[in-house]
Amino acid sequence: MAETNDLLEKFTVNLSQAQKYHLVPFCATCLVYFTLYMPFWGYPPETLGSVFFKILPIFSLYFYVTCASKEFKGSITKKEDLIPKENRSGYFQMALLFSSLGDACLVWRKLLFVPGLLSFAVAQGMYFKGLEEDAKASRTKTLFILLGLSVFMFLKDGIDSYILTVLVGLYLTLIFAMGWRATARYEAEESKAAFLGCIGALLFIFSDFIIAVDKWCFMVPCASFLIMTSYYVAQLCLALSTTKDLQ
Secondary structure, three states: OHHHHHHHHHHOOOOOHHHHHHHHHHHHHHHHHHHHHOHHHOOOOOOHHHHHHHHHHHHHHHHHHHHHOOOOOOOOOOHHHHOOOOHHHHHHHHHHHHHHHHHHHHOOOOOOHHHHHHHHHHHHHHHHHHOHHHOOOOOOHHHHHHHHHHHHHHHHOOOOOHHHHHHHHHHHHHHHHHHHHHHHHHHHHOOHHHHHHHHHHHHHHHHHHHHHHHHHOOOOOOHHHHHHHHHHHHHHHHHHOOOOOOO
16 A cells, blocks of 8 residues: 555646646636537637637647746746746747647648648657757667557558658657657656656657548547647646656
8 A cells, every 4th residue: 555655646746836827828728729629529620710729728838838947937027038048948848839830730631731740840859859968778769669660660551642651750750759758858867747748758649640540541539639638638748847846
């Protein structure tokens, strides 16, 4: 029983009142998006309204990362306050901005799929760069390489364009490398922030895997709901992993 309690305590994240307050915009905008567009029933309409409400939670997480940085003094009074000096926080903010651009493109799932893919590729590169300082030797590196190759081999027969096949291969390389880096950070630190980053990376991989399977392999039931819930939780966990004093 004591060992169980210790394990639960190890993986239980306790947010301060200020941290919870800074997450209110994210929770509120997610609720609005799911209420208005109900992705459980299908993909949202290809409209600017869809874009606006889809990216609001991501911009809310940008706000959270700003507030969670060491330099934040309690209010944003000048533009310099929007960009933390910490490398990880700054790169993660860039990743969120490129993710929002990718989100906007993927509202038009066919017309702007490639620009969306490229935007998310840059976002994964930013997450990868933000985790660079934690690039220690990791026992999971080979596992992520094998998983990435397996996913690529599973998907490639359904992709009817050589250029798109190359782009998908590049994207898989980036996202699985980001997953490895997040795992390496947890192995090195064993902190709750690093644990959340690891969970976020794995959920991001899961979300994108559902997108790929639904697009190139077979129809996934409730695909949009699975994609958006896992995606928002992934971005939330990655944003929380920048928190300087996560308990």
